[in-house]
Amino acid sequence: MPSKEEIKKKYKLITNEINKHNKLYYNESNPIITDAEFDKLKKSIVDLEKKYSYLKNFDSPSKKVGYEPSKKFAKFKHKIPMLSLSNAFYKEDLINFEKKILNYLNKDAEFDYSVEPKIDGISASLTYINKKLEYGVSRGDGKIGELITENLKTIKDIPLIVNSIDFPNEIEIRGEVFIKKNDFLKIKNNFANPRNAASGSLRQKDPKETGKIPLNFIAYTFGYSQNTNYKYQSDFLINLKRWGFKTNKDNKIISNIDELIKFHKKFEDKRFDLDYDLDGLVYKVNDLKLQQRLGFTSNAPRWAIAHKFSADSANTKVLNIEIQVGRTGALTPVAKVKPVNIGGVVVSNATLHNEDEIIRKDIRVGDVVKIERAGDVIPHVIEVDKTKRGNKLKSFTFPTKCPSCGSDTIKEFNKLTKKFDAVRRCTNDSYGCEKIAIEKIKHFISKEALNIDGLGKKVIEKFWDLNFIKKPQDIFRLDYKKIKNLDGWGEISANNLRLSIENSKKVSLQKFIYSIGIRHIGIENAKLIADNVTNIEVFLKIIRNKQFNKFLNIDGIGETQVNSLSSFFANKLNFSILIDLKNILNIEKEILNKHGKLKDKTFMITGKLIGISRAEVKSLIEKNSGTTLSSVNKNLNYLIVGDKPTKRKVDQANSLGIEIISQDDLKNLLN
Numbered sequence: 001m002p003s004k005e006e007i008k009k010k011y012k013l014i015t016n017e018i019n020k021h022n023k024l025y026y027n028e029s030n031p032i033i034t035d036a037e038f039d040k041l042k043k044s045i046v047d048l049e050k051k052y053s054y055l056k057n058f059d060s061p062s063k064k065v066g067y068e069p070s071k072k073f074a075k076f077k078h079k080i081p082m083l084s085l086s087n088a089f090y091k092e093d094l095i096n097f098e099k100k101i102l103n104y105l106n107k108d109a110e111f112d113y114s115v116e117p118k119i120d121g122i123s124a125s126l127t128y129i130n131k132k133l134e135y136g137v138s139r140g141d142g143k144i145g146e147l148i149t150e151n152l153k154t155i156k157d158i159p160l161i162v163n164s165i166d167f168p169n170e171i172e173i174r175g176e177v178f179i180k181k182n183d184f185l186k187i188k189n190n191f192a193n194p195r196n197a198a199s200g201s202l203r204q205k206d207p208k209e210t211g212k213i214p215l216n217f218i219a220y221t222f223g224y225s226q227n228t229n230y231k232y233q234s235d236f237l238i239n240l241k242r243w244g245f246k247t248n249k250d251n252k253i254i255s256n257i258d259e260l261i262k263f264h265k266k267f268e269d270k271r272f273d274l275d276y277d278l279d280g281l282v283y284k285v286n287d288l289k290l291q292q293r294l295g296f297t298s299n300a301p302r303w304a305i306a307h308k309f310s311a312d313s314a315n316t317k318v319l320n321i322e323i324q325v326g327r328t329g330a331l332t333p334v335a336k337v338k339p340v341n342i343g344g345v346v347v348s349n350a351t352l353h354n355e356d357e358i359i360r361k362d363i364r365v366g367d368v369v370k371i372e373r374a375g376d377v378i379p380h381v382i383e384v385d386k387t388k389r390g391n392k393l394k395s396f397t398f399p400t401k402c403p404s405c406g407s408d409t410i411k412e413f414n415k416l417t418k419k420f421d422a423v424r425r426c427t428n429d430s431y432g433c434e435k436i437a438i439e440k441i442k443h444f445i446s447k448e449a450l451n452i453d454g455l456g457k458k459v460i461e462k463f464w465d466l467n468f469i470k471k472p473q474d475i476f477r478l479d480y481k482k483i484k485n486l487d488g489w490g491e492i493s494a495n496n497l498r499l500s501i502e503n504s505k506k507v508s509l510q511k512f513i514y515s516i517g518i519r520h521i522g523i524e525n526a527k528l529i530a531d532n533v534t535n536i537e538v539f540l541k542i543i544r545n546k547q548f549n550k551f552l553n554i555d556g557i558g559e560t561q562v563n564s565l566s567s568f569f570a571n572k573l574n575f576s577i578l579i580d581l582k583n584i585l586n587i588e589k590e591i592l593n594k595h596g597k598l599k600d601k602t603f604m605i606t607g608k609l610i611g612i613s614r615a616e617v618k619s620l621i622e623k624n625s626g627t628t629l630s631s632v633n634k635n636l637n638y639l640i641v642g643d644k645p646t647k648r649k650v651d652q653a654n655s656l657g658i659e660i661i662s663q664d665d666l667k668n669l670l671n
Helices: 004-027 035-051 091-104 181-190 194-202 207-211 233-242 257-273 288-294 355-361 434-444 457-465 472-477 480-484 491-503 509-515 523-532 536-544 548-553 559-570 572-584 614-623 647-656 663-670
Strands: 075-077 086-088 113-119 122-129 132-138 144-146 170-179 215-225 252-254 278-285 304-308 313-325 331-342 345-351 368-372 380-384 506-508 586-588 602-606 638-641 659-661
Touching: 004 035, 086 091, 091 257, 091 278, 091 304, 113 233, 113 257, 122 194, 122 215, 170 181, 170 194, 181 194, 181 331, 194 207, 194 215, 215 233, 233 288, 252 257, 257 278, 278 288, 313 434, 331 355, 331 368, 345 368, 345 380, 355 380, 434 457, 434 472, 472 572, 480 491, 506 509, 509 523, 509 536, 509 586, 523 548, 536 548, 536 572, 548 559, 559 572, 602 614, 602 647, 638 647, 638 663, 647 659, 659 663
Parallel strands: 086 304, 506 586, 602 638, 638 659
Antiparallel strands: 075 144, 113 252, 113 278, 122 132, 122 170, 132 144, 170 215, 278 304, 313 331, 313 368, 331 345, 368 380
């Protein structure tokens, strides 16, 4: 059972995380996590506050809306606060929502719900005085927003003057600013997703720049109004349309929870055919007098709730299936799909895993498929909607020849499982296959290998096309006079690359063994082998004499790894590259501190670290006598959490009582 101090520490950690993401989302228009991930963070705070009442305080994220306005624009106080909505994910949430309404009203009310699509955009309020638009304001922190009137005036959907006789002398119209999907495709290289594009455009200091972006505005309610004689929310929406505002054609009136669930399911299925992004439906008590009676909690109306969609999946169309060839010769099919927004990320590629997966799911070019993206997992196809399949779509034929070099492809027989592997591989598994060679070189310079700064994947591809690099050793023989004359390069950048390559020549034995790119020899196995042999000469002697079975004596190395080593070095080209690199590099056995500050402690990393690579953190841990693990289990002491951690790993750590620490906490452990 965690102590009170541990619970407070966890609460503070999540609170700081929420405040950071609120600032990125509302003030900087640059969110780094999805809406679904943010919702989970906020729910974890609410759950903790319910369980431990001593955690509740005035600054709780559960009581806040948005983030304080930036100093970029003048501030403007909303007459009526612009509060956020509580979220519902399951039927049980809706039942509880309705129960609270009935309890508050002493169960004396019958009512309908006004159902409106929840567009994924930027909330804005428009104040009209004497029928003229006077103020346009962002939500801000719900109480005070940013005055962005001139930017909002550039949106064609927003009337500057309303001439209707019954339009109030003063009224604040609220709605959502957004970009349509097809319009976003034209500007997608400048923004991460449509919501970022809308937010970033509204925050331009120059309204002319805002005017260049195809923004839209949907009106959905009022804040303050001199005339409050409206009877129903649905009637007010009709008035909005009559006054010249755009409203959502999919608005609907529904009377009970079962019908809400049915409509939600139906709408979730068709939402990807709409020309705008949305992440759920909003249910409001339709009777405005009941809304007035119900009022508000500290941060949300009692009479409305947002029923969120699954943020991790979407339906889209397969435009093509391409075959990618990896470092070990594996042929991976990738679906090129019609771009679709999943949880705030625009997805245009999805892995199909292997040939067997395509056959099992019967995935064809032209199919409508459901794509899933969860946390840091690569988007993949879950299922095909065969009801939308045309008669002319043909089954996909997986290539029996490598699309890169034309060599035969095979499925290897696994002696342990007594089955053929699901993955098909190119048999030309050395530097004779262009795609394999390029991927091997990328692996050679990666962070956990030689970690050559300035020589990234795109640079490797460019240098390959220019015939600068065809094998790893070519990296150390580059002609910097030619490089400095390339587009995007110069004397300084070429010289920086030269220094980075020179610095990489000093490398530990374990990193060198890993960098070669031998199948089944990852960083951990490379470390086991390096710890077992005295130096590079011993390693070479074992290879020359084909004494690979010696490695079977190493705990953690099995027949699979030994067979892979034997097969790799049976290729004379691979061995000659090894010799060449050995003569170029200064390969040292890494001497670790056996009595360091992290002795007998185990660590695992999840999420993105700031200013340092995972490889460097792992190296720091090991140099201080610590150990890094690859999974969350009872042997783990610390889970290091960076940005966008995998929720499953955090949940596992919490359930096992494993201490969760930040990057700064690790620094403190190391002093």
